[in-house]
Amino acid sequence: MSELSSEIYEAPQTIMRMLALSQSLLYTLTPDLRAQAEFPMADPSRLDWDFIPKSDRKGVPIAVLDRHQRTIAQTLIRSALSMKGYTKALGIMAMENVLRELEADRHGIIAGDFRSQDLYFLSFYGRPSFEDTWSWRLLGHHLSLCYTIVGQRYLTVTPCNMGAQPASAGALAPLAEDEDLGFRLLHALDDRRRGQAVIHPVAPADYATRQVPFIGKVEYPDYIDLGIPWYRLDDADREALKFVKDEPRGVAGSDLTTAQAAALTDLVHCYLDRMPEEVADGYKRRLEAEGLDKMYFCWAGGLDYGTSHYYRVQTSQLLIEFDNAIDNGNHIHSMWRDYRNDLGHDLLLHHYEKERETGHHLRTRLESSVPDE
Numbered sequence: 567m568s569e570l571s572s573e574i575y576e577a578p579q580t581i582m583r584m585l586a587l588s589q590s591l592l593y594t595l596t597p598d599l600r601a602q603a604e605f606p607m608a609d610p611s612r613l614d615w616d617f618i619p620k621s622d623r624k625g626v627p628i629a630v631l632d633r634h635q636r637t638i639a640q641t642l643i644r645s646a647l648s649m650k651g652y653t654k655a656l657g658i659m660a661m662e663n664v665l666r667e668l669e670a671d672r673h674g675i676i677a678g679d680f681r682s683q684d685l686y687f688l689s690f691y692g693r694p695s696f697e698d699t700w701s702w703r704l705l706g707h708h709l710s711l712c713y714t715i716v717g718q719r720y721l722t723v724t725p726c727n728m729g730a731q732p733a734s735a736g737a738l739a740p741l742a743e744d745e746d747l748g749f750r751l752l753h754a755l756d757d758r759r760r761g762q763a764v765i766h767p768v769a770p771a772d773y774a775t776r777q778v779p780f781i782g783k784v785e786y787p788d789y790i791d792l793g794i795p796w797y798r799l800d801d802a803d804r805e806a807l808k809f810v811k812d813e814p815r816g817v818a819g820s821d822l823t824t825a826q827a828a829a830l831t832d833l834v835h836c837y838l839d840r841m842p843e844e845v846a847d848g849y850k851r852r853l854e855a856e857g858l859d860k861m862y863f864c865w866a867g868g869l870d871y872g873t874s875h876y877y878r879v880q881t882s883q884l885l886i887e888f889d890n891a892i893d894n895g896n897h898i899h900s901m902w903r904d905y906r907n908d909l910g911h912d913l914l915l916h917h918y919e920k921e922r923e924t925g926h927h928l929r930t931r932l933e934s935s936v937p938d939e
Contacts, residue, residue: 574848575720575913580645584713584721587642588694588702594635595626602626607692612701613779613909615725617710618792619680625689625705629682639688643704646713646723651840657740658709658728659683664735681707699917701910708899714910716917722910723841725777727901733890744888744900747836748877751829752865755817759826762817766806769867769876769891771797772899774809781885781905785809794892797874807866807876811905814880816864820857827858834861834879837886837902849884856882871895 592600603626605611611624631639644652666681685706692700694715701714708729714722730741755763771791775781786804791797799807819830834853838846853861860882867875874891886902906912 572720572913572916574852575716575722575907576848577721577842577844578719580842580844581715581718581721583645584642584702584715585694585696585718587638587645588690588700591635591638591642591688592690592694594638599626599630603688603690605689605691607699607701609691611689612691612703615703615705615710615712615727615779615909616777617705617708617727617729619685619707621680623685623687623705625687625703627685627687629684642688642702643711646711646842648839648842648846654728654740654840655704655709655711657738658730659686659706661730661732661735661738661740662707664738665731668732699914710901712909714914716910716913720910720913720917721845722904722907722913723845724904724908725901726837726840726903727899728840729900730898731896732893733896733898741898741900743836745871745890745898747829747833748865748875748888749871751826751833751863752869752877754826754829755822759817759821762821763863763865764869765815765864766803766866768799768803768807769874770799770803770807770889771891772889773887773901774807774878775885775887775903780908780911781809781811781903783811791892797892809878809880809885814862814864816862816878816880818859819861819863820859822858830858830861830863830879833863834884834886837900852883853881867891868895 592603595603628636628639643655647655660683662681662683666677669677669681686709687705688702689705690700690702692698694700697718699716703712708731710725710727712725728741733739734742752760752763770787771794772788774787775785776788778785786808787799789799819827822830835850838849862880863877865877867873873895875895876889876891879886883905884902885905889899890897
């Protein structure tokens, strides 16, 4: 990977804050809790960013942390997000309280055992250390935040998933911006451009690319969303909604009017701006350099609020998917990904190749260049 292509991942201030806070949190944990929190970089669970409720989730749940540890954990999460992104994450976690009450008649008192704002798990992979390579994440229902630090120089922040069930409740509507900006762009399109953008009258039940660790050249949505068998796609739906990396669907940004292009840019920035400014700015520079001809927007499903709907933004490097199909548009999944560097993929391959040639600095600094016999 060239210096030019890797420079967008340089985020020294964010990385340093993450390192200090991760070390501080790990130092405060009891040996048993620390054993629950730490894993080797090669542990298969690092690639599992699925955000459904799971009883076998890896890591340490916020529920078992004491007051001081929770403060450090929340400060760590804040270090990894902008203030806008952090408040969205807090809203998503708080929505679990609403969901617990909505499901009380069906599940009774046990609803609180799996619908809780404290059932979000922190996991650390590798060793958080200067000049080292490591990873950490926060994972739970509808929230999946994954960070990979390569050689304490490069930072990747994808996959980044946020969801909301219900989409809104009282004052809580954590992903209203994601939805509103999508509708704003769709409704700004004239008939010709909207005809290009709308690829199918049926929305997928979940992401077209699902929750695979690394996006392939072609991905198909599942027939159903997990645990929601009443919303079903057929083969024709799946073919119409499929994702093809080298053949983006919809209307190109370069074919939009100035106002429409601004609405598309605002939509993309809504996702990038979940991250610290240092991270978001790198991606924005890359997208600006590429231009709007590499950016495509497509839509599926209903054309108004209160319907099942979906949109996708696809560039040469990034993928954004928004899905609000279940319960007639009252259950949001919203995420963005980096084709080359989800979970640090290409950066890690390049880093490990260099290490094989030169050795790991944290090891070579302790070894004699020419031992004295």
